[in-house]
Amino acid sequence: MVPEGKWRGARRTGLEAGQIKRVAASEAIATRRDFFRRLGRMLMTVVGVAAMAPLARRVRRDMTVWQIDPYRCIQCGNCATHCVLMPSAVKCVHDATICGYCDRCFGYFQPNATRLDTAAEHQMCPLGAIQRRFIEEPYFEYTIDETLCVGCGKCVKGCNAFGNGSLYLQVRHDRCVNCNDCAIARACPAGAFRRVPASRPYRMKT
Numbered sequence: 001m002v003p004e005g006k007w008r009g010a011r012r013t014g015l016e017a018g019q020i021k022r023v024a025a026s027e028a029i030a031t032r033r034d035f036f037r038r039l040g041r042m043l044m045t046v047v048g049v050a051a052m053a054p055l056a057r058r059v060r061r062d063m064t065v066w067q068i069d070p071y072r073c074i075q076c077g078n079c080a081t082h083c084v085l086m087p088s089a090v091k092c093v094h095d096a097t098i099c100g101y102c103d104r105c106f107g108y109f110q111p112n113a114t115r116l117d118t119a120a121e122h123q124m125c126p127l128g129a130i131q132r133r134f135i136e137e138p139y140f141e142y143t144i145d146e147t148l149c150v151g152c153g154k155c156v157k158g159c160n161a162f163g164n165g166s167l168y169l170q171v172r173h174d175r176c177v178n179c180n181d182c183a184i185a186r187a188c189p190a191g192a193f194r195r196v197p198a199s200r201p202y203r204m205k206t
């Protein structure tokens with residue numbers, strides 16, 4: 001439909017009624033095209049935002065990592081056997097600030113050890129991953145060789161039962177590949193696995 005006011009001047013300049021209709025029709029087509037172009041752009045934006053959602057989820061996931069809450073872990077042994085890596089990304093860590101430097105360390109020695117020496121049969125760790133070093137009478141320092149530790153938690157159990165609990169299990173982030181669905185977390189009977197900020201990836205006891 002031709003708006004009367006708009007075309008009054010055209011009539012004055014001598015445009016024929018047919019010409020006016022053709023010009024008006026082409027303007028209406030241009031307006032429709034413009035509308036569909038804008039609609040298309042809006043749809044592209046919506047589709048683009050939807051396509052970005054998995055990426056945004058991935059970025060959020062990459063900002064967190066798996067970690068063990070040492071107060072929940074019951075040292076069931078699954079950390080050594082269920083990790084997708086072999087050996088496991090879980091290792092025993094030793095917090096020296098809460099260690100008693102005990103001569104008779106219950107994380108180091110079997111409970112029935114007859115002598116407090118470094119003989120393999122007296123040690124709790126089946127892989128000899130704990131190093132014992134004399135400091136001064138009667139104190140000894142214990143350190144973990146992570147290249148040998150498989151995260152079985154046997155030493156942690158001994159230290160928690162009779163010692164200060166300075167040995168505990170942690171996911172080591174120089175090894176862990178941060179699986180979306182951690183196989184150990186799925187198998188953990190204590191619900192000890194948590195996602196924690198990548199900027200603070202360890203859950204220390206102190």
Ligand code: SF4
Nearest residue numbers: 073074076078079188
């Ligand atoms: S699976 Fe859970 S309870 Fe078992 S040793 Fe690992 S963290 Fe501890």
Ligand code: SF4
Nearest residue numbers: 125149150152153155
């Ligand atoms: S006893 Fe198990 S958790 Fe402890 S140091 Fe040895 S391998 Fe690691």
Ligand code: SF4
Nearest residue numbers: 083176177179182183
């Ligand atoms: S996230 Fe993967 S690599 Fe890391 S501890 Fe769990 S199973 Fe192992």
